Amino acid sequence: KNQVEQSPQSLIILEGKNCTLQCNYTVSPFSNLRWYKQDTGRGPVSLTIMTFSENTKSNGRYTATLDADTKQSSLHITASQLSDSASYICVVRGSGYSTLTFGKGTMLLVSP
Amino acid sequence: SQTIHQWPATLVQPVGSPLSLECTVEGTSNPNLYWYRQAAGRGLQLLFYSVGIGQISSEVPQNLSASRPQDRQFILSSKKLLLSDSGFYLCAWSGLRQGGYTFGSGTRLTVV
Numbered sequence: 001k002n003q004v005e006q007s008p009q010s011l012i013i014l015e016g017k018n019c020t021l022q023c024n025y026t027v028s029p030f031s032n033l034r035w036y037k038q039d040t041g042r043g044p045v046s047l048t049i050m051t052f053s054e055n056t057k058s059n060g061r062y063t064a065t066l067d068a069d070t071k072q073s074s075l076h077i078t079a080s081q082l083s084d085s086a087s088y089i090c091v092v093r094g095s096g097y098s099t100l101t102f103g104k105g106t107m108l109l110v111s112p
Numbered sequence: 113s114q115t116i117h118q119w120p121a122t123l124v125q126p127v128g129s130p131l132s133l134e135c136t137v138e139g140t141s142n143p144n145l146y147w148y149r150q151a152a153g154r155g156l157q158l159l160f161y162s163v164g165i166g167q168i169s170s171e172v173p174q175n176l177s178a179s180r181p182q183d184r185q186f187i188l189s190s191k192k193l194l195l196s197d198s199g200f201y202l203c204a205w206s207g208l209r210q211g212g213y214t215f216g217s218g219t220r221l222t223v224v
Binding site: 004034036041042043044045046089091100102103104105 | 118153154155156158200202204213214215216217218220
């Protein structure tokens with residue numbers, strides 16, 4: 001069964017600090033992995049997309065890593081800002097139209 | 113550029129009333145379209161997807177139905193809402209050149 005597990009479930013950090021969110025998956029075959037940021041009451045917005053051959057990809061203060069051998073991904077946020085407070089969702093795409101497996105997300109709260 | 117519109121943003125409906133949520137995509141043709149539901153504390157659940165006009169696939173049997181009357185229009189409907197239909201509904205699209213999905217801004221449905 002395809003699964004995406006994210007940890008931690010929630011996280012509180014001080015403004016300016018760094019943090020790392022984890023995503024483990026068992027989706028097979030693997031097509032790509034995306035990290036989304038979802039503000040409360042809004043639709044998810046894509047941060048990064050990574051394919052099998054990519055190990056690291058950055059988008060501003062967001063850096064995603066992918067280890068296809070261990071089926072693990074991480075999202076590192078540098079110098080956090082209050083606006084980073086959101087839910088971060090890991091999504092793994094297999095093959096076909098419906099094989100998109102979502103993690104339950106990590107709720108990040110950045111406090112002043 | 114491609115954009116996706118979803119409305120309304122919020123909706124409060126009595127039990128037993130009908131439902132119609134609309135989603136449209138601009139700037140692309142023949143997109144794959146999706147309806148998801150996100151319950152509190154849970155991941156996104158795929159409800160319906162469509163690869164073309166009039167082509168609807170249902171992932172989860174329930175009180176809802178979907179239609180695609182035009183290439184870039186996707187509608188989520190119900191004849192009689194249940195309390196359990198409450199949730200956050202997201203429309204999304206993907207194209208041949210896209211490795212992932214782009215989500216709409218979501219509709220918060222509360223059935224009372």
